[in-house]
Amino acid sequence: MKTRQGARVAVAGGGAIGSAAALSLARAGLAVTLFEPRPWADNASGVAAGMLAPAAEAVFDPISGAHLDLLRRARDLWPAFAEGLALPILRDGLRVEGEAAWLATIAARFTALGAPVERLEGGKALLSREDWRIEARPALATLRDAALALGAQIEARAFTPDDLEAFPTVVLATGAARDLGLAPELAVLTPIKGQILRADRGPAAGPVLRGEGVYLCPGPRPAIGATMETGRDDLQVDPAATEALRQAALRLRPELAQAVLATEVGVRAATPDGLPLVGWSAAPGVMLAVGARRNGWLLAPLVADLVAAYLTGQDPGPDAARFDARRFEKA
Numbered sequence: 001m002k003t004r005q006g007a008r009v010a011v012a013g014g015g016a017i018g019s020a021a022a023l024s025l026a027r028a029g030l031a032v033t034l035f036e037p038r039p040w041a042d043n044a045s046g047v048a049a050g051m052l053a054p055a056a057e058a059v060f061d062p063i064s065g066a067h068l069d070l071l072r073r074a075r076d077l078w079p080a081f082a083e084g085l086a087l088p089i090l091r092d093g094l095r096v097e098g099e100a101a102w103l104a105t106i107a108a109r110f111t112a113l114g115a116p117v118e119r120l121e122g123g124k125a126l127l128s129r130e131d132w133r134i135e136a137r138p139a140l141a142t143l144r145d146a147a148l149a150l151g152a153q154i155e156a157r158a159f160t161p162d163d164l165e166a167f168p169t170v171v172l173a174t175g176a177a178r179d180l181g182l183a184p185e186l187a188v189l190t191p192i193k194g195q196i197l198r199a200d201r202g203p204a205a206g207p208v209l210r211g212e213g214v215y216l217c218p219g220p221r222p223a224i225g226a227t228m229e230t231g232r233d234d235l236q237v238d239p240a241a242t243e244a245l246r247q248a249a250l251r252l253r254p255e256l257a258q259a260v261l262a263t264e265v266g267v268r269a270a271t272p273d274g275l276p277l278v279g280w281s282a283a284p285g286v287m288l289a290v291g292a293r294r295n296g297w298l299l300a301p302l303v304a305d306l307v308a309a310y311l312t313g314q315d316p317g318p319d320a321a322r323f324d325a326r327r328f329e330k331a
């Protein structure tokens with residue numbers, strides 16, 4: 001199904017995926033209306049650490065190990081996607097520190113995945129140069145503003161089934177929402193609550209640091225993350241859940257003991273195989289772009305390209321089948 005040039009398309013959801021898709025569709029010449037009911041960036045995408053991290057994800061998140069090739073391709077789309085935008089891509093890589101036995105396990109995982117890793121300081125740390133990052137919250141505003149500059153419009157409300165009359169084509173980039181009455185495929189999504197600490201001091205630049213059970217992502221408010229609370233979709237702050245993160249961060253950088261920490265909470269959406277649903281729903285006119293789990297920022301340009309390809313009648317390319325939105329339907 002192809003949408004003609006200039007046709008009206010709705011994108012529901014102003015997170016990383018919806019904002020990237022809206023921009024790519026506007027770049028392709030479609031008339032986009034982006035629906036978002038919440039204050040801008042008040043979602044998982046705004047809370048995220050902003051790592052574009054194929055290596056770390058493949059090494060530290062077992063379900064992503066099988067998708068390293070795809071995660072690398074997604075990362076490599078970022079420079080062209082961000083060209084001309086005030087959206088710096090920081091390429092300082094990933095530094096892993098910890099006890100010798102644990103570091104040896106992690107080094108072996110890198111090797112098993114075929115991911116290059118350097119041993120630093122006589123083997124006291126590992127460095128992977130594969131991972132990049134962005135500043136997530138400002139990036140959301142940048143993507144929105146770039147889409148607006150190309151003629152996209154924003155509706156500060158939820159997209160509902162009644163809107164299908166005015167917008168016969170809608171891209172659902174609605175995060176962890178499962179019961180919108182718009183697409184049966186959303187039922188496969190599992191919410192995974194994530195709590196992340198933001199410090200008022202700590203490393204402002206340099207590589208992302210990983211220790212056992214924690215990452216420390218540099219920036220103006222360094223991020224210490226993150227919990228993975230499968231099946232939870234509430235936004236309650238729970239200090240008991242983040243205490244282990246805090247302790248692990250202090251082992252990594254004891255000077256963080258002086259930092260004031262604030263907790264932020266977001267809900268990721270996951271599918272059974274860890275990859276998003278991207279493509280046409282069984283519901284007419286509904287395109288899915290949901291379920292990016294821990295990698296919504298990393299995958300955003302790839303998902304946006306796929307959505308734009310489907311809606312403009314282009315070949316969506318070799319990754320489309322792995323993201324097929326209907327792959328979990330019973331045969």
Ligand SMILES: Cc1cc2nc3c(=O)[nH]c(=O)nc-3n(C[C@H](O)[C@H](O)[C@H](O)COP(=O)(O)OP(=O)(O)OC[C@H]3O[C@@H](n4cnc5c(N)ncnc54)[C@H](O)[C@@H]3O)c2cc1C
Pocket residue numbers: 011012013014015016017018019035036037038042043044045046047048049050051052157158159160173174175176177180193194195196225226227265266267268269289290291292293294295296297298299
């Ligand atoms: C603590 C934490 C750290 C993370 N760190 C990283 C990281 O470093 N790198 C990375 O790549 N990923 C990271 N992630 C994952 C990433 O945040 C998600 O994969 C990503 O945010 C998903 O983006 P999204 O646009 O699909 O969903 P969301 O950001 O959840 O946005 C969905 C939007 O849809 C809106 N919406 C819902 N229903 C409707 C409707 N009916 N109409 C219109 N709008 C609607 C919601 O209000 C929301 O704004 C992290 C996540 C968490 C929680």
